[in-house]
Structure formats: C-alpha cells, structure tokens
Amino acid sequence: MVRVLFVCLGNICRSPMAEGIFRHVVGEAGLSADIIVDSAGTHAYHIDEPPDSRAQAVAARHGIDISALRGRQATPADLADFDYILAMDTENLAALRRIAGAHAAKIQLLRRFAPDRGDDEVPDPYFGSTSGFERVYDMLEDAAHGLLADIRSRHLQGH
Numbered sequence: 001m002v003r004v005l006f007v008c009l010g011n012i013c014r015s016p017m018a019e020g021i022f023r024h025v026v027g028e029a030g031l032s033a034d035i036i037v038d039s040a041g042t043h044a045y046h047i048d049e050p051p052d053s054r055a056q057a058v059a060a061r062h063g064i065d066i067s068a069l070r071g072r073q074a075t076p077a078d079l080a081d082f083d084y085i086l087a088m089d090t091e092n093l094a095a096l097r098r099i100a101g102a103h104a105a106k107i108q109l110l111r112r113f114a115p116d117r118g119d120d121e122v123p124d125p126y127f128g129s130t131s132g133f134e135r136v137y138d139m140l141e142d143a144a145h146g147l148l149a150d151i152r153s154r155h156l157q158g159h
C-alpha cells in the first residue's frame with residue numbers, strides 16, 4: 001500500500017482538489033486498492049469545513065465530486081504514516097518541515113511531478129477569481145499523472 005497526502009494551507013481549495021483529482025486518476029488506473037489518498041492543511045482555520053464552493057464547482061465541471069471532503073490539519077503522525085507528503089507551495093513545505101521530525105525527506109513540492117514545470121508552486125487561489133481555480137485544476141491534473149507514474153515505477157512494478 002502506498003499512502004499519499006496532499007497539503008495546502010487551509011485544506012479547502014488546493015489540497016482537496018488534488019485529493020479528488022488524484023483519487024480519480026488512481027481509480028481510472030485500477031489502483032484504488034493499492035494507493036490511499038488524503039489531504040490536510042497546515043493551519044486550523046477550516047477544520048471540518050467542506051471545500052470552498054469555487055473548488056467544488058471547478059472539480060464538478062470536470063466530473064469530480066469533492067463535496068463530501070472535510071478540512072483537517074496535518075499532524076506529526078501524518079508525517080510518519082504517509083509515504084508521499086506533497087506540499088502545494090514553499091510556505092506549506094516549510095510548515096510541514098517544522099513538524100516533520102525524522103520524516104522531512106518525505107516532503108516534496110507536488111509540482112516536481114508535473115512533466116514540464118520543475119520545482120514550482122501551485123499558487124493559492126483563495127483570494128483570486130474563479131479562473132485561478134481553473135488554472136490550479138489544470139496544474140493539479142498535470143501533476144497527478146506524473147505522480148502516478150512515479151509511484152508505479154518505485155512501488156507498484158508489475159501493476
């Protein structure tokens with residue numbers, strides 16, 4: 001089993017979209033029994049809240065329902081439990097490193113898995129317009145495919 005955690009600041013915009021998209025991609029690949037997908041925020045602002053309505057709407061437009069997800073805050077136990085801990089931006093990365101203990105090496109920027117983008121950030125869309133959420137969606141979808149390819153090659157050979 002491979003465990004994947006997406007992390008942003010509030011766990012109501014970027015990381016729940018990433019969770020929904022990646023779960024969909026994993027399902028299409030027939031790997032739902034092999035990969036656990038979750039998301040969390042570095043801050044406690046939105047615990048138990050559903051994703052932002054704009055994030056839900058953009059995901060729904062692409063056929064992905066994230067309405068049942070609820071915000072939670074990343075904990076030190078998450079750093080131990082998950083194999084891939086994927087930060088959206090360098091601020092998330094730094095916040096995770098502060099609680100990572102011996103697990104700091106598991107934390108990476110998600111966009112390193114996007115084919116052309118290198119180590120770049122998924123920008124916070126919270127204070128912007130709907131088009132920012134569409135742009136974030138496209139970035140997350142790109143990265144989801146690269147991430148799955150990485151997991152297959154490292155952990156799921158023969159699947």
Ligand code: 4NP
Nearest residue numbers: 008009010011012013014126
């Ligand atoms: P997220 O977006 O980190 O992608 O979930 C944000 C959500 C809430 C806030 C900031 C960013 N906030 O300041 O409450």
